[in-house]
Amino acid sequence: MIPGSIAANTAPAHLVLSGVGHRFGSFTALAGVDLTVRRGEFVTLLGPSGSGKTTLLRAIAGLAPPTEGSIRQDGADVTAVPVERRDVGIVFQSYALFPTLSVADNITYGLRALSRAARRDRLDAMLTLIGLTAHAGKYPGQLSGGQQQRVALARALAPGPGLLLLDEPLSALDAEVRRDLRGELRRLQRQLGITTLMVTHDQEEALTLSDRIMVLSQGKVEQVGSPVDLYDRPASLFVAGFIGAMNRLPLTSAPDGSLLLGPWPLPGLELGNNQPGQAPVLCLRPEWLGLDDAALDRPQIDDGHLCLPGRVTDSEYRGAQIMVQLALDAPELAGLSLTSLQPAWAGAVAGGDLAPGRRLRLRLPLGRLRLFADGVAA
Amino acid sequence: MPQALYRPRLAGLTRATISLLAITPSLLFLLLALALPLAALLSQALHDRAGHFVGLANLRDYLANPSLLAALGNSLILSLVSAGITVTLAFLYAYGLTRTRMPGRGLFALIAQLPLLAPSLLPGIALIYLFGNQGILKGALGGHSIYGPIGIVLGEVFWTFPHALLILTAALSLADARLYEAARALKAGPWRRFATITLPSVRPGLISAFVAVFAMVITDFGVPKVIGGQMPLLSTDIYRQVIGQQNFQRGAVVALLLLLPALLAFLIDRAMAARPGAALGGKAVALVAERNRAVDTVFLIFCAAVAGCLLLIPVTALFASLVRLWPYDLTLDLWHYQFDMADSSGWEAYGNSVKLAAFTALCGTLVIFPGAWLVVKGRAAAAMRQGIHALALLPLAVPGLVLGLGYVFFLADPDNPLRMLQGTLALLVICTIAHYYSVPHLSAMTALRRLDPELEEAGRALKVSPAVTLRRVTLPLTLPVVLDMASYLFLSALTTVSAVVFLYDPDTSLAALAVLAMDDAGDTAPAAAMAMLIFATGAVARIGWALATAGLRRRTARWQTRKDG
Numbered sequence: 001m002i003p004g005s006i007a008a009n010t011a012p013a014h015l016v017l018s019g020v021g022h023r024f025g026s027f028t029a030l031a032g033v034d035l036t037v038r039r040g041e042f043v044t045l046l047g048p049s050g051s052g053k054t055t056l057l058r059a060i061a062g063l064a065p066p067t068e069g070s071i072r073q074d075g076a077d078v079t080a081v082p083v084e085r086r087d088v089g090i091v092f093q094s095y096a097l098f099p100t101l102s103v104a105d106n107i108t109y110g111l112r113a114l115s116r117a118a119r120r121d122r123l124d125a126m127l128t129l130i131g132l133t134a135h136a137g138k139y140p141g142q143l144s145g146g147q148q149q150r151v152a153l154a155r156a157l158a159p160g161p162g163l164l165l166l167d168e169p170l171s172a173l174d175a176e177v178r179r180d181l182r183g184e185l186r187r188l189q190r191q192l193g194i195t196t197l198m199v200t201h202d203q204e205e206a207l208t209l210s211d212r213i214m215v216l217s218q219g220k221v222e223q224v225g226s227p228v229d230l231y232d233r234p235a236s237l238f239v240a241g242f243i244g245a246m247n248r249l250p251l252t253s254a255p256d257g258s259l260l261l262g263p264w265p266l267p268g269l270e271l272g273n274n275q276p277g278q279a280p281v282l283c284l285r286p287e288w289l290g291l292d293d294a295a296l297d298r299p300q301i302d303d304g305h306l307c308l309p310g311r312v313t314d315s316e317y318r319g320a321q322i323m324v325q326l327a328l329d330a331p332e333l334a335g336l337s338l339t340s341l342q343p344a345w346a347g348a349v350a351g352g353d354l355a356p357g358r359r360l361r362l363r364l365p366l367g368r369l370r371l372f373a374d375g376v377a378a
Numbered sequence: 379m380p381q382a383l384y385r386p387r388l389a390g391l392t393r394a395t396i397s398l399l400a401i402t403p404s405l406l407f408l409l410l411a412l413a414l415p416l417a418a419l420l421s422q423a424l425h426d427r428a429g430h431f432v433g434l435a436n437l438r439d440y441l442a443n444p445s446l447l448a449a450l451g452n453s454l455i456l457s458l459v460s461a462g463i464t465v466t467l468a469f470l471y472a473y474g475l476t477r478t479r480m481p482g483r484g485l486f487a488l489i490a491q492l493p494l495l496a497p498s499l500l501p502g503i504a505l506i507y508l509f510g511n512q513g514i515l516k517g518a519l520g521g522h523s524i525y526g527p528i529g530i531v532l533g534e535v536f537w538t539f540p541h542a543l544l545i546l547t548a549a550l551s552l553a554d555a556r557l558y559e560a561a562r563a564l565k566a567g568p569w570r571r572f573a574t575i576t577l578p579s580v581r582p583g584l585i586s587a588f589v590a591v592f593a594m595v596i597t598d599f600g601v602p603k604v605i606g607g608q609m610p611l612l613s614t615d616i617y618r619q620v621i622g623q624q625n626f627q628r629g630a631v632v633a634l635l636l637l638l639p640a641l642l643a644f645l646i647d648r649a650m651a652a653r654p655g656a657a658l659g660g661k662a663v664a665l666v667a668e669r670n671r672a673v674d675t676v677f678l679i680f681c682a683a684v685a686g687c688l689l690l691i692p693v694t695a696l697f698a699s700l701v702r703l704w705p706y707d708l709t710l711d712l713w714h715y716q717f718d719m720a721d722s723s724g725w726e727a728y729g730n731s732v733k734l735a736a737f738t739a740l741c742g743t744l745v746i747f748p749g750a751w752l753v754v755k756g757r758a759a760a761a762m763r764q765g766i767h768a769l770a771l772l773p774l775a776v777p778g779l780v781l782g783l784g785y786v787f788f789l790a791d792p793d794n795p796l797r798m799l800q801g802t803l804a805l806l807v808i809c810t811i812a813h814y815y816s817v818p819h820l821s822a823m824t825a826l827r828r829l830d831p832e833l834e835e836a837g838r839a840l841k842v843s844p845a846v847t848l849r850r851v852t853l854p855l856t857l858p859v860v861l862d863m864a865s866y867l868f869l870s871a872l873t874t875v876s877a878v879v880f881l882y883d884p885d886t887s888l889a890a891l892a893v894l895a896m897d898d899a900g901d902t903a904p905a906a907a908m909a910m911l912i913f914a915t916g917a918v919a920r921i922g923w924a925l926a927t928a929g930l931r932r933r934t935a936r937w938q939t940r941k942d943g
Binding site: 061063082083084086088089090092093094096097098099100101109110112113155156159 | 554556557559560561562563564565566567570574575578579
């Protein structure tokens with residue numbers, strides 16, 4: 001079963017992982033990964049370092065076969081097939097270009113089976129594709145980081161692989177070059193329609209490039225879904241915190257199933273099957289946390305919003321937006337800080353300034369609130 | 379914040395003074411112990427016996443003599459052949475050590491170090507016992523004599539093997555696993571990966587090893603002296619001209635000729651090093667050799683064969699030193715270790731050698747490390763630092779015989795106040811440090827260059843004198859290298875023959891020179907015994923040094939234990 005929206009892509013499955021896992025001795029680097037990637041799809045493996053994403057990519061590449069599970073590519077079981085007999089192109093982290101070979105020789109390295117003329121044509125096509133025709137005779141050491149990255153991409157694409165694997169392809173570049181290349185990578189991938197799997201720890205890269213994202217943490221899959229799924233409907237507290245900014249309100253649950261925020265009962269919210277020790281947490285993105293001037297002394301539901309009394313502790317002007325830090329009006333919740341992101345063009349909240357200490361009503365839209373228990377969506 | 383913390387400690391003044399104070403001894407040493415003796419040698423070659431300036435007449439005389447010219451040709455050919463064989467064997471051996479998973483790699487690496495413990499006379503003596511007129515394996519040569527080119531090449535290959543191996547192991551162990559993975563992903567087979575990745579990455583190492591071995595062989599005279607027979611060579615020719623015929627001017631001319639190929643080799647090596655190579659990026663992933671039964675077996679057989687040959691030489695010499703009278707009386711005892719029978723100063727020479735080695739290690743490290751530190755980290759007196767570096771590399775190209783002869787001429791000048799050093803152990807120490815200056819200098823520089831320059835800048839920003847940063851940060855970080863420098867100097871001094879052969883006095887003879895003298899006098903077994911004594915001393919010193927400094931190394935290496943990440 002594939003979670004998330006794949007309605008746009010009904011192409012046949014190109015890569016199917018079932019129960020893929022990898023153990024190094026007693027250490028489990030990866031466990032129970034299931035994933036189906038459709039032809040032409042761009043899927044990203046996202047996670048912090050040590051999450052097992054590189055281990056998974058190396059298993060898919062055939063560089064380090066998994067110790068558990070199976071990998072099928074184009075219908076054939078390739079689990080134990082080494083990389084030299086796989087239909088994959090790989091772009092390595094910081095490229096691994098052959099330093100003693102020219103750009104042209106690097107790109108044609110994998111084209112030994114072709115005739116001289118065919119190799120020449122392919123090289124020209126690749127150089128045009130990456131816009132480096134003028135640099136064919138240079139050595140990798142004479143190129144900028146962004147140019148090296150393009151050569152690495154061209155080298156991986158030249159033999160025409162069915163599956164492109166990208167290992168942190170942009171991490172070694174400056175922020176500006178990275179943004180440019182990100183767009184170019186997406187354009188190329190769409191143009192060639194090549195199935196692509198990318199590993200990254202950069203959530204922005206993952207959100208902007210991918211059709212779907214698989215979030216990994218400590219060797220386990222946290223969630224698979226489209227960028228919108230992951231951002232709006234995170235399946236776990238980990239995903240909620242890892243992608244974008246998130247306000248977290250730790251709650252306590254009463255024996256009758258109702259929920260308390262500090263001293264306040266929260267109307268309109270409850271856990272399905274209430275058990276002690278579930279550590280419920282209420283989450284909301286800062287951009288959804290609204291503010292107004294209405295007076296309030298305890299939580300209430302108003303017009304589809306959970307409203308809480310609070311006050312400003314700090315504010316930061318950011319050009320397009322204003323970031324407001326808030327505290328809740330209850331001594332028991334003194335340690336809790338919330339963030340609201342307000343569009344600056346709307347004028348400061350209800351006309352007044354945002355001086356520390358100003359009392360405000362916090363409006364949390366019920367439809368945007370995410371409730372987690374034991375770290376997973378409740 | 380207490381104000382005292384912000385007091386700049388003798389800033390400005392200290393830095394310049396420290397630089398000058400430290401730079402002067404190093405520069406002075408290199409000038410006096412290296413540059414001036416070489417200048418004296420050059421000048422001698424341009425004068426006749428009576429001291430009149432004759433220009434290139436001495437050289438013309440020499441070149442007009444066809445038998446002497448033959449020595450030049452012989453030296454070149456034998457050096458090329460020896461270098462070719464050594465580098466080929468050492469490359470395969472190093473490949474086995476670094477790129478395969480064959481068993482016993484640690485042991486093989488250790489065995490390959492054995493030749494370092496012996497003076498170059500030892501392989502000559504052992505080869506005579508193996509293949510000489512009464513040799514055990516005489517038949518294996520198929521009627522050819524071991525005395526001559528065959529013996530010289532075999533002996534030189536043994537003696538230079540660890541040096542080539544060191545360079546090639548270093549070159550082969552730097553490998554980026556991602557390049558090999560990228561090649562596999564592009565369907566390149568093992569031979570293509572070897573040709574396009576391995577070979578280009580070790581090419582500088584191969585050239586470097588070839589040049590180093592070539593220079594060692596062409597300037598060595600230990601092996602040809604013992605086993606060269608009647609074959610004329612440049613190195614033995616100098617010895618014969620100076621010691622045998624007391625013809626110093628001709629000796630100087632031959633020394634200059636010997637300087638040329640070594641200098642040429644040195645320049646080639648420098649030019650190759652300056653070329654932009656396949657430097658490893660910061661993101662390189664270390665290559666871990668994969669298990670491959672067939673490859674591992676082939677290399678195991680090869681390395682075992684080479685290691686067996688390397689072991690055969692000292693084992694033979696040991697046996698030769700213990701047998702009463704080969705091949706007639708095979709009683710094993712320590713008879714030949716009673717050196718008083720053969721050479722009255724045997725044990726005294728041994729004592730001198732140990733003293734020389736200890737002083738060379740201590741003083742050499744104290745002179746060389748500060749020099750290297752100033753070249754890398756110093757900021758004042760740029761010209762002086764350049765001077766130190768240029769002079770420090772010079773010994774690489776200067777054969778020991780040439781340097782020794784330079785000392786003879788330098789001290790022969792009656793106006794030289796350093797004349798009083800003639801024949802003293804101090805002179806031998808100075809000469810030996812100068813002779814072996816380059817390698818420790820280069821390794822200290824490499825270690826210092828690897829340190830982030832921001833460390834020094836952080837120290838300066840914190841208003842701490844550079845001497846404090848040196849003591850508290852730089853020295854602990856480079857301590858393993860400093861300890862290795864001392865060890866290298868000790869072993870080199872223990873086994874050296876070439877530079878000191880012209881400089882010793884009856885009171886300051888050395889163990890390796892006693893080997894030479896005894897072998898010359900036909901006392902081959904005592905010569906073998908003395909060579910084995912040097913060998914054993916080197917081994918004990920090496921192991922003892924490793925054990926004695928293990929605690930120190932561990933303590934200063936504590937920072938390297940990483941938080942697991």
